Amino acid sequence: MGYSKMALYKTNSERSIANYNHIIIITNIFILSTIISSSMASSSSSSIDFSTAILIRVDQSGKGDFNKIQEAIESIPPNLNNSQLYYIWVKPGIYREKVVIPADKPYITLSGTRASNTFLIWNDGEDILESPTLTIFASDFVCRFLTIQNKFGTAGRAVALRAAADKAAFYGCVITSYQDTLLDDNGNHYFKNCYIEGATDFICGSASSLYEKCHLHSLSPNNGSITAQMRTSATEKSGFTFLGCKITGSGSTFLGRPWGAYSRVVFAYSYFSNVVAPQGWNQWGDSTKQNTVYYGEYKCYGPGADRTQRVKWSKQLSDDEATVFLSKDFIGGKDWLRPAPSHFKVAPKSNPK
Structure with missing residues (x-):
């Protein structure tokens, strides 16, 4: 793989347009495969x-089932029609691995x-698809x-x-x-009580996501951007909603700039410190x-x-305009968000791959 946003920072060049279209093609192929997988998995969700x-316990001291997070994941049998929840409990420590x-x-x-x-920590950069510390x-x-840190x-x-x-949800996580x-990247996602830190486009992609009570901290010294949302047409569902969030930082930052021409981002009931640039938003060099x-x-x-x-x-936004962005309905969350399990079973013994 290997699509890069490098070309998107050169928005007035033909190379930029070609690379951007390449990104869309790759992303759409992956979205199609994800939809197929998700539909197969959802067919059995009612039986779970x-x-x-x-x-499954992960403990660096050797007192758990595995010493590494990836080993625990590999021990779970592949099954798109999985009828069983798995809970990987990671004991305190610094886990230096790409997961x-x-x-x-x-x-x-x-x-x-x-x-x-x-802590889950890795150190990799340049390629937007290959560098992530944690990929879902x-x-x-x-x-x-x-x-979850990338210390590049x-x-x-x-x-x-x-x-x-x-259908991915994140609670009380720190992402830096x-x-x-x-x-x-894509799909419906929910983030609650998370701390997210960066300087340039540090929340980016094509997903439909609700960020609730999250803390966004900008490291940008001068006019960076918090979001770079990638919606590419007026009919595309995707967008980012920030509900009851807090923005802090140093220097100055824009709330967002458009990775896609129909980029969609809404902030509601959120606290903006003076780190937010007075203009608020940036057109990314394309009026x-x-x-x-x-x-x-x-x-x-x-x-x-x-x-x-x-x-x-x-x-x-008016009250009517804001309504669609102010609940979990924006991500269809009432149909898939689930509480933490209250009962646990011992993992069957198996050797990691």
């Missing part, structure tokens, strides 16, 4: 006992003990209380988390890098996108929420 999960949840292993929960003492290809995935630094794209499957921290993007704010507050100098092509 969501209160009970098979427990992938494959598409044929749905209904996994990956849980740290606390984000402040359970499986549907119905849940992540809890885990810090400021030299280029370095993804900490790539969510590339439908510098550029392209969170590749919110034609002003006519197609959907950038909205609704009842936000704080020194950065003053809309006096906002770009005219952003919206102060």
Whole structure:
């Protein structure tokens, strides 16, 4: 694989347009395969006992079932029609590994003990698809209380988390890098009480995602961007909603800029510190996108929420306009979000691959 946003930073060149179209083709192929996998998995979801999960323990001290997170994932049998939840409990520690949840292993929960003492760390950059510390290809995935870091630094794209499957939820996680921290790639996703940190386009992608009560921290010294949403047509469902969130940081940052021509981002009931640039939004060097993007704010507050100098092509949403963005219906969450299991079974003994 290997699509790159490098070309997108050169929006006025023919090479940029060619590379952008290449990205769309690759992304659409992957979305199609994900939809097929998700439909197969969803057919058996009604038979799953969501209160009970098979427990797999990861502990670097050797007192668990596995020493590494990826070993625990590989021990789970592939099954698109999985009728069993798996709960991987990661004991406190620093786990230096690159982790992938494959598409044929749905209904996994990956849980740290606390984000402040359970770390998944890798150091890789440049390629937006190959660099992620944690990549999710499986549907119905849940992540809890885990810090996910890419420590590549400021030299280029370095993804900490790539969510590339439908129905993924993240609770109380810390997600940090510098550029392209969170590749919110495709599918319906939910983030609650998460801390997300970066400088350039640090929440980007084509997903339909609801961020609720999350803390977004910008490291940009001068006019970076929090979001780069990639919606490419007026009929595409995707978009990012930030509900009851908080924006802090240093320097200055835009709320978003359009990776796709129909980029859609809404902030509602959110606190903006003075790190938010007065203009609010950036056109990414292409004035034609002003006519197609959907950038909205609704009842936000704080020194950065003053809309006096906002770009005219952003919206102060009315009550009616905001309604569609203010609940889990935006991601169909009432149909797939599930509580944490309350009962656990011992994992059957098996050797990792």
